[in-house]
Every structure is written in structure tokens, then in C-alpha cells.
Amino acid sequence: MIKIYSDESFIQVEHIKNLLESYHIDCVTKNTALSSLAGEVPSTECWPELWLIDGSKKEMALAIITESKLACSAGENDWVCEKCDEKIEGMFEICWQCGALR
Numbered sequence: 001m002i003k004i005y006s007d008e009s010f011i012q013v014e015h016i017k018n019l020l021e022s023y024h025i026d027c028v029t030k031n032t033a034l035s036s037l038a039g040e041v042p043s044t045e046c047w048p049e050l051w052l053i054d055g056s057k058k059e060m061a062l063a064i065i066t067e068s069k070l071a072c073s074a075g076e077n078d079w080v081c082e083k084c085d086e087k088i089e090g091m092f093e094i095c096w097q098c099g100a101l102r
């Protein structure tokens with residue numbers, strides 16, 4: 001098993017899981033019970049995670065996820081965090097590196 005995806009939003013993780021399953025890629029979610037404990041602290045360690053059962057399908061899964069995220073963030077410009085200079089995708093309002101607001 002390998003970790004393939006993680007997101008603040010349980011709904012988003014479930015969405016990716018359903019998407020991968022529609023391509024016959026088996027996966028399971030983890031940390032879903034912890035997500036409600038994360039509260040307002042943006043900690044990636046508490047985020048729901050998606051794990052691939054068959055690691056050999058990693059490349060395919062990543063390609064599907066990338067395509068899905070591109071579709072989601074279409075029209076949204078990437079931005080650069082003022083605090084840590086990390087480049088963030090337009091769909092996010094919070095820096096995943098340091099937690100600073102856009």
C-alpha cells in the first residue's frame with residue numbers, strides 16, 4: 001500500500017477515491033476520523049489520506065488525480081506565499097507549506 005493523496009477536505013479525498021475506483025484502481029481512505037479533530041489548525045498530519053492498494057498503479061492514479069485537479073482549478077491562478085515563497089495552486093486559499101492565508 002502506498003499513500004497517493006491527502007487533502008484537508010474529506011469530501012475531496014472521497015471524490016478522488018470514487019474517481020480512481022471508476023478506473024478500477026482500488027484504494028482506501030485513512031485518517032478520516034481524525035479530520036474533525038484538526039479544527040482550525042492546518043496540519044497536514046491530520047488530513048484524510050488516500051492509499052493505493054496496488055502500488056504498481058501509482059503512475060496511473062497520479063495522472064488521473066492531476067487531471068482532476070487541473071479541471072477543478074481551471075480559471076484559478078496559482079499564487080506565491082508571501083511568508084515562505086511556496087507556489088500554491090489557485091484552488092487553495094491557505095499555504096500548505098506554512099499555513100499562511102492567501
Ligand SMILES: [Zn+2]
Pocket residue numbers: 081082083084085086095096097098099100
Ligand atoms: Zn507559506
